[in-house]
Amino acid sequence: xxxxxxxxxxxxxxxxxxxxxxxxxxxxxxxxxxxxxxxxxxxxxxxxxxxxxxxxxxxxxxxxxxxxxxxxxxxxxxxxxxxxxxxxxxxxxxxxxxxxxxxxxxxxxxxxxxxxxxxxxxxxxxxxxxxxxxxxxxxxxxxxxxxxxxxxxxxxxxxxxxxxxxxxxxxxxxxxxxxxxxxxxxxxxxxxxxxxxxxxxxxxxxxxxxx
Numbered sequence: 001x002x003x004x005x006x007x008x009x010x011x012x013x014x015x016x017x018x019x020x021x022x023x024x025x026x027x028x029x030x031x032x033x034x035x036x037x038x039x040x041x042x043x044x045x046x047x048x049x050x051x052x053x054x055x056x057x058x059x060x061x062x063x064x065x066x067x068x069x070x071x072x073x074x075x076x077x078x079x080x081x082x083x084x085x086x087x088x089x090x091x092x093x094x095x096x097x098x099x100x101x102x103x104x105x106x107x108x109x110x111x112x113x114x115x116x117x118x119x120x121x122x123x124x125x126x127x128x129x130x131x132x133x134x135x136x137x138x139x140x141x142x143x144x145x146x147x148x149x150x151x152x153x154x155x156x157x158x159x160x161x162x163x164x165x166x167x168x169x170x171x172x173x174x175x176x177x178x179x180x181x182x183x184x185x186x187x188x189x190x191x192x193x194x195x196x197x198x199x200x201x202x203x204x205x206x207x208x209x210x211x
Contacts, residue, residue: 011130018061019116052167057120064081088121090192138200149188161173
């Protein structure tokens with residue numbers, strides 16, 4: 001098992017802090033903004049964990065925290081951290097290309113939005129490119145990493161069918177129908193897998209990682 005390089009731990013600690021702070025701020029904001037669908041502060045706050053953005057920031061934060069603590073990178077941590085890096089890249093791309101024009105956060109929401117949709121994607125991806133850890137991506141980890149977005153999608157569609165609420169407009173079956181949602185999901189899946197195989201192709205060619 002390979003351990004995280006000492007200098008890289010500082011970076012991972014900073015990434016973890018950004019992700020977890022963003023989630024904490026979003027929780028506070030959401031608790032103060034109950035909605036018709038989620039009428040109490042607690043239910044509205046807990047509902048943020050239905051969002052791929054929040055779950056991926058949580059995953060990136062926790063795996064970065066583990067790496068900053070020098071945890072050995074066994075298969076589970078390799079897969080989960082790759083999930084986090086790929087997921088946070090997808091989060092940044094989809095938000096800024098598709099969702100940002102529909103969003104106008106203010107106050108605490110704007111701070112959380114910046115941390116979760118901009119700062120975390122940039123720090124997570126740049127961190128992977130610059131400090132690694134290198135040489136840990138394989139076909140097996142890429143394929144195992146695909147389980148996470150598929151599981152999120154299955155839970156999201158199943159829950160949405162029961163409560164008639166979806167976290168993103170591109171998976172809103174009530175508005176778009178299953179055919180259009182399936183197409184949208186294929187596009188995101190291709191982006192996720194494309195990034196995964198891209199990571200596999202360049203992983204061992206990048207400098208840094210274990211210096």
